[in-house]
Amino acid sequence: MLFTRSALRTLTSVSRAAATPIALLSPQSTPTRTMSNNTHTHQKMLERVKLLIPPLSGKLHKGQAGRLGVVGGSADYTGAPFFSAMGAMRIGVDLAHIICEPTAGSVIKTYSPDLIVHRILDFKTPKADIEKTFAGLIERLHVLVVGPGLGRDDHMQSCAELAIRLAREKDLGLVIDADGLWYVQNHPDAIKGYKLAILTPNVMEMKRLAEKLNLSTDEDPKTLASRLSKALGGVTVLQKGPEDIISNGKETLTVDVKGGLKRCGGQGDILSGAAGTLLAWGRTYEEGVGADDKGSKEDKSIALEDISLLAAYGASTFNRTCSRVTFEQQGRSMVTDDMLPNIKVAYAEVFGDPVRSPPAFGYLNYRR
Numbered sequence: 001m002l003f004t005r006s007a008l009r010t011l012t013s014v015s016r017a018a019a020t021p022i023a024l025l026s027p028q029s030t031p032t033r034t035m036s037n038n039t040h041t042h043q044k045m046l047e048r049v050k051l052l053i054p055p056l057s058g059k060l061h062k063g064q065a066g067r068l069g070v071v072g073g074s075a076d077y078t079g080a081p082f083f084s085a086m087g088a089m090r091i092g093v094d095l096a097h098i099i100c101e102p103t104a105g106s107v108i109k110t111y112s113p114d115l116i117v118h119r120i121l122d123f124k125t126p127k128a129d130i131e132k133t134f135a136g137l138i139e140r141l142h143v144l145v146v147g148p149g150l151g152r153d154d155h156m157q158s159c160a161e162l163a164i165r166l167a168r169e170k171d172l173g174l175v176i177d178a179d180g181l182w183y184v185q186n187h188p189d190a191i192k193g194y195k196l197a198i199l200t201p202n203v204m205e206m207k208r209l210a211e212k213l214n215l216s217t218d219e220d221p222k223t224l225a226s227r228l229s230k231a232l233g234g235v236t237v238l239q240k241g242p243e244d245i246i247s248n249g250k251e252t253l254t255v256d257v258k259g260g261l262k263r264c265g266g267q268g269d270i271l272s273g274a275a276g277t278l279l280a281w282g283r284t285y286e287e288g289v290g291a292d293d294k295g296s297k298e299d300k301s302i303a304l305e306d307i308s309l310l311a312a313y314g315a316s317t318f319n320r321t322c323s324r325v326t327f328e329q330q331g332r333s334m335v336t337d338d339m340l341p342n343i344k345v346a347y348a349e350v351f352g353d354p355v356r357s358p359p360a361f362g363y364l365n366y367r368r
Contacts, residue, residue: 073100147180
C-alpha cells in the first residue's frame, strides 16, 4: 500500500500519540523483519535505492535534483557542516545551504564558493527574528541535516529545536547527527513518530539514547536499532559500527560492505550529507522529477514510508565504500578531506556511472 505525504503525516500523528505504548512492547510482540547482507539481498536493495536518483538531464532546472540545508557550525566547529554539505554537493544535490552561527559562517565561506552560507544563528538576535528568517529558508529546501558542528550550548541546542520543529511543520526530510542527537537525547518527544527522519548515532550516542528511553543495552546489540526505532514511533535509525544496522522498527537491514580502517573524525559528516541527499532525492522521486528521462513516468514502486530506510541503506553503503577507497590510497595518513575527491569513485562503484548507466555493481576505475 502506498501513502501520500498527507496520509503519512496523519499516520505520523497517530504514531506520536502511541509512542509510549510502542516503546513498552517487546521485540516478540511486534516482529521485525531482518534482512542479512548477502550479495543478492544487497544488490536488490541498491536497485531500489537507485530508483530514487534523478537523471542527469538538460530538461531539469537548478534545484530540481535536490536542495539540502545543514544546520550546524558554531564557534568551535566549522569542518563538520562543510563536510556534510560539500559531501552532498559532490554526490549530486544541486544546492547546499549551511545555516550556522555568524563566526562559523565567516570561516566556512572561505572553504568553498559552492556553498550558500546563512549566518543567522546569532545568540544576540531575538529568537522570533531567527525563526522568521529560518522559516523563509525552509521553504527553499527538500531536506535538513541537523547537528554537524552544532555545539551543545543552550543557544545552539535551541536552534536544533527550531530546525526540527519547522522541518516537521513543512514535512521535510530530516537527518539528525552529532550534536543534533544530543538534543534528541534530551528531548525525544521532538522526533517521536516522524517517519521522514533518520538518526545516525555512533556507539556512545546509541548508548545514551537507549538509556534515555529505558532500553536495555545488555540484550543482543543487533536488536537495539529496531527497539530504539519502535520506542521513537518508527523513526529510521542508522546505528553506526563495525557493521551498520538500519531499522524503521518494522524492517531491519545490515550493511557490512568493507570500509576503511582509519577512523578519523568527519566521516560521519559525509554520511549525514549522503543520507540527506538520498532523502532529498526521495522527495524529488515522489514529485516525479525526471520521470520522463528515466522512462518510468508511472513508476510508483517505492512507497513513501520506505524512502527513509532506503536512503539510510544507500548512504551507509556509499560512505563505507568511499572510506575504503580513500584508505586504500592514503593508509594511516587518511583524513576526511581526502574522501571528497573519491566521492565520484564511490558513487560509480555503488550506483553506477550517472551518465552512461552501466551495470550498477561494476567498478569503473574513475581517476581524479
